[in-house]
Structure formats: structure tokens, C-alpha cells
Amino acid sequence: MGNPRARYTLEFKIEAVRMVRNGQSQAATAKILGISTQTLNAWIKADDAGKLNGAGKQVSAEQMEIARLRAELARVKMERDILGKSDGVLREGVGVKYAWIERHSRQWPVSVACQALGVSPSGYHRRKAVDVDPERPRQRISNDALLVHIRAVYAESKGEYGWPRVWKKLLAQGIRVSKDRVQRLMKLHGVKARTKRRFKATTDSRHNLPVAPNLLQREFSPARPDLVWTTDITYLWTDEGWLYLTVILDLFSRQVVGWSLKPHMRTELVSDALRMAWFRRRPEVGLILHSDRGSQYCSDEFQTLLKGYGMRCSMSRKANCWDNSPTESLWGSLKQARIHGRRFATRREAMDEVIDWLSFYNHGRLHSTLNYVSPMQFERSWYAAQRQQAA
Structure with missing residues (x-):
């Protein structure tokens, strides 16, 4: 199963513990979520002690961001080191890498393995769709397991995400599921975004100071940053x-x-x-x-x-x-x-x-105007594309 601290978010752990607290047996919960009973039991004990991966500790937003970045860096380095020792796969072609990912998909999340081997998850899934045996039964994540992932993403956004952003986030995490299924499960279990409210303006334009012309003219899509x-x-x-x-x-x-x-x-x-x-x-x-x-x-x-x-x-x-x-x-x-x-x-x-x-x-909110990536990720991707064109 790999290192659970490197694979599961705090929200996912909390949701797993909640299932046990609500009467689900540890064995059934572990089977549904695809984790070991030892891992689940460790999370329950940590929750009893108020130490579920830092739960209950008051930290600043800046400290949280630094911790996330450090954990992500450590995770990628660890998994790249481990995967790099496997059958020389890093030196092989794309097809061999896809085959390796398929063989080890139960041990390593597809998104992690693709990142470590330098291939795209979308390319892997396209190849798999072509190569799949029509008579082979398709593996499908259960509704119970999917709901846990949905609740984890929802909790991570603190209730801000509706089904479109939850679905996009699940896809980004390597969970292949239809948007209709996500929407149906969220509606069935009452998982919905907070309701919008109107708020009055704060502008006081009753003055005699000079006013500038409207240079923007509702052109909300400039060609580059800082224009x-x-x-x-x-x-x-x-x-x-x-x-x-x-x-x-x-x-x-x-x-x-x-x-x-x-x-x-x-x-x-x-x-x-x-x-x-x-x-x-x-x-x-x-x-x-x-x-x-x-x-x-x-x-x-x-x-x-x-x-x-x-x-x-x-x-x-x-x-x-x-x-x-x-x-x-x-x-x-x-x-x-x-x-x-x-x-x-x-x-x-x-x-x-x-x-x-x-x-x-x-850093993290999926923005619909940016094709469901965060503002910083959108800007980083643009700068990377500019460097590639200039090379």
C-alpha cells in the first residue's frame, strides 16, 4: 500500500474515521477504502489522542502552506527513488512505463507513478482504453469509497465546492469517474456548495475629485500577467x-x-x-x-x-x-x-x-475561468510554455 502519510489527505483520514464512528466495522471500512486495517486503526488511535496528523493544532495559513509544500516535495522524492530502482523502468520507453504502471496500480496511485516516471496520466489512460480486453470486467470504485473521496475534497475546500469542482478535483487525483455519478452521489447525500448571497457595494462616488476614463472596457482576458x-x-x-x-x-x-x-x-x-x-x-x-x-x-x-x-x-x-x-x-x-x-x-x-x-x-482553488486549475498553477503553466517556446 505504500506510505499512507504520503498518499492520504487529512480530510480523507477524518472521513475514514467518521465511517467507523458511525457504526461501520473497521474491516468493512478498510475494504471499501482500499487501505489496511492497521492503517485505519492507527488513524482511529490518533484521532482518540487528538493527534490525527496535526488535527486540533492551531497553525497559520502560511505555516499550513509551507507544510504542504514540504510534504509534497518529500513524497515525490521518496516515490521517485523507490520507483527508480524497479527493473530499470526509468530507462525504458513509454510503452514499458505504461505496462509497469498497470502492473503496480494496486501498490501505487496512477497519478503518482506517472509523475515519477515522467509520463502523463491522460496518456496512460488513453493507452489503457485502447489496449483493454473487451471481455475483461471493468474495475469500478464503489459508491461508498467514492463518497469518501467526495467528502474529503469537499472538506478540503471547506464546503465551497459544488459537484463540478469536486469532479474536476477527483480527476486530477487520478480517480476516473463520470460527472453524472459525482453529481448524483452528492445530491443523494446532501453534499452541496454553500448558498450564494447578495452583498451591497461599498463605493462612495459622491465627491468632486477627478475621475479616470474606462480603459478596460470589460476586456477581462489580457494576453499575459501584469498587464x-x-x-x-x-x-x-x-x-x-x-x-x-x-x-x-x-x-x-x-x-x-x-x-x-x-x-x-x-x-x-x-x-x-x-x-x-x-x-x-x-x-x-x-x-x-x-x-x-x-x-x-x-x-x-x-x-x-x-x-x-x-x-x-x-x-x-x-x-x-x-x-x-x-x-x-x-x-x-x-x-x-x-x-x-x-x-x-x-x-x-x-x-x-x-x-x-x-x-x-x-494555490489550490479550481477556477472555472481558468479551465479548472488554480490561479498560481495557471500562471506557472503559462511561464513554462513561454520558456519552452523560447528554447
């Missing part, structure tokens, strides 16, 4: 009072490149977000920054900062939220996923939740 950024302000309620959030969004990858959280809506809120974005990205002169007509964006302080960075200012038409719809969509996703139905005792608690979601959004 067009958008920005906006939203607010969250806590028991200590309002907390205001602004972000800087790169329209190419939809990545949040800068943000600021403060208990007020003064110009400092938007200026600090812009400073963060500029120091992180250092864009070329001429970048368009699009916003609404709020007094913070029209202020002399903010406009001076823009000119100092060599950026061009663009503003939406009056009372027209569609001119900045990508950022408005971001607010809807954030509040649907983490804010609606929550009560925050302090501003600090709300800030931690927002920063955690922003990290998840940039």
Missing part, C-alpha cells in the same frame, strides 16, 4: 465592528497579488494593497489598474502612488458593477465559502479566516 489589475473594497462584520478588505487582482491568472485588511476605509486601505502588489510583482510601466469611482481611488494620495509606479488608472462607469465583475465575483466566492453564517468575535479572527481563504484561492 491589467483590478481592485475593489468589501467589508465584513465582527463583534468588534467592521473590517474592510481590498484586493489587487491580476486579470490574466485571476491571482490575488496584493491585499489589505483594516478597521477603516481610508485611502491607506487601498494604498497598502497596491504597495504589496507592486513589491511582489514589479510590473512594467504601463500596467492598467481598474477600480470603481470610490473616493479612496480618486484621492490625490492614491493617484500620486499610481503615477509613481508608472501605472495607468481606469475606472468603471458610475453605478456599473459589471465593469469590474471579476473582482465582484471574487467577493461572492469568499463570502459564500467562509463568511456567510459565521460569527467572528474579533477582527483578528476574521482576518485569519480571510487570509487562509486567499492562500487557498491562489
Whole structure:
């Protein structure tokens, strides 16, 4: 079965333990999930001790991200070392590698083996579809096992994903299943994304400050990163009072490149977000920054900062939220996923939740506009393609 710590997410382990707590026998649960009873028993004992792979420990979003990256690096290195010792398969052709993956599919997940051997999972499955014996019964993951994987992905997104993103995530994990089956199981067991709510705008355009023209004109698909950024302000309620959030969004990858959280809506809120974005990205002169007509964006302080960075200012038409719809969509996703139905005792608690979601959004959230990959993965793939073309 390999090293379970390298194969299973925390959410998967929690769901496995939950099945046993709800009356399923350990033997039946282990058989359904394709794990050993010893592994399952270890997870149950860890859960009893409050130590299920770190469950219950309070860590920052940054610490979580660093831990995930380190674990992934260690996993890939370990599996590449082990697979590299197997029958010289790394030195063979693609067909031999596919055959090796097929023989060891019960021991190693297909996605892991493909990654270690330098072949694509999609290519492996295409070859398998061609070579498969029509009389051979097709192996099919059980509904019980599939539901555990679904709940694990759903828990990992903290209830944000509906069936389309859950299905795409399962495919990315090497679980070959139809979208109709995922949709049917989620509906049957009440696994659904949080309901969307409307939220009022925070723009105060009742001022006599100069207003910039709309340079963006709803062209939301720039050709490369750091050509067009958008920005906006939203607010969250806590028991200590309002907390205001602004972000800087790169329209190419939809990545949040800068943000600021403060208990007020003064110009400092938007200026600090812009400073963060500029120091992180250092864009070329001429970048368009699009916003609404709020007094913070029209202020002399903010406009001076823009000119100092060599950026061009663009503003939406009056009372027209569609001119900045990508950022408005971001607010809807954030509040649907983490804010609606929550009560925050302090501003600090709300800030931690927002920063955690922003990290998840940039690194892991599957974005429908980007063909269901995360903003950072989309940007990395684009840069890799540019380097390949230049080579």
C-alpha cells in the first residue's frame, strides 16, 4: 500500500474515521477504502489522542502552506527513488512505463507513478482504453469509497465546492469517474456548495475629485500577467465592528497579488494593497489598474502612488458593477465559502479566516475561468510554455 502519510489527505483520514464512528466495522471500512486495517486503526488511535496528523493544532495559513509544500516535495522524492530502482523502468520507453504502471496500480496511485516516471496520466489512460480486453470486467470504485473521496475534497475546500469542482478535483487525483455519478452521489447525500448571497457595494462616488476614463472596457482576458489589475473594497462584520478588505487582482491568472485588511476605509486601505502588489510583482510601466469611482481611488494620495509606479488608472462607469465583475465575483466566492453564517468575535479572527481563504484561492482553488486549475498553477503553466517556446 505504500506510505499512507504520503498518499492520504487529512480530510480523507477524518472521513475514514467518521465511517467507523458511525457504526461501520473497521474491516468493512478498510475494504471499501482500499487501505489496511492497521492503517485505519492507527488513524482511529490518533484521532482518540487528538493527534490525527496535526488535527486540533492551531497553525497559520502560511505555516499550513509551507507544510504542504514540504510534504509534497518529500513524497515525490521518496516515490521517485523507490520507483527508480524497479527493473530499470526509468530507462525504458513509454510503452514499458505504461505496462509497469498497470502492473503496480494496486501498490501505487496512477497519478503518482506517472509523475515519477515522467509520463502523463491522460496518456496512460488513453493507452489503457485502447489496449483493454473487451471481455475483461471493468474495475469500478464503489459508491461508498467514492463518497469518501467526495467528502474529503469537499472538506478540503471547506464546503465551497459544488459537484463540478469536486469532479474536476477527483480527476486530477487520478480517480476516473463520470460527472453524472459525482453529481448524483452528492445530491443523494446532501453534499452541496454553500448558498450564494447578495452583498451591497461599498463605493462612495459622491465627491468632486477627478475621475479616470474606462480603459478596460470589460476586456477581462489580457494576453499575459501584469498587464491589467483590478481592485475593489468589501467589508465584513465582527463583534468588534467592521473590517474592510481590498484586493489587487491580476486579470490574466485571476491571482490575488496584493491585499489589505483594516478597521477603516481610508485611502491607506487601498494604498497598502497596491504597495504589496507592486513589491511582489514589479510590473512594467504601463500596467492598467481598474477600480470603481470610490473616493479612496480618486484621492490625490492614491493617484500620486499610481503615477509613481508608472501605472495607468481606469475606472468603471458610475453605478456599473459589471465593469469590474471579476473582482465582484471574487467577493461572492469568499463570502459564500467562509463568511456567510459565521460569527467572528474579533477582527483578528476574521482576518485569519480571510487570509487562509486567499492562500487557498491562489494555490489550490479550481477556477472555472481558468479551465479548472488554480490561479498560481495557471500562471506557472503559462511561464513554462513561454520558456519552452523560447528554447
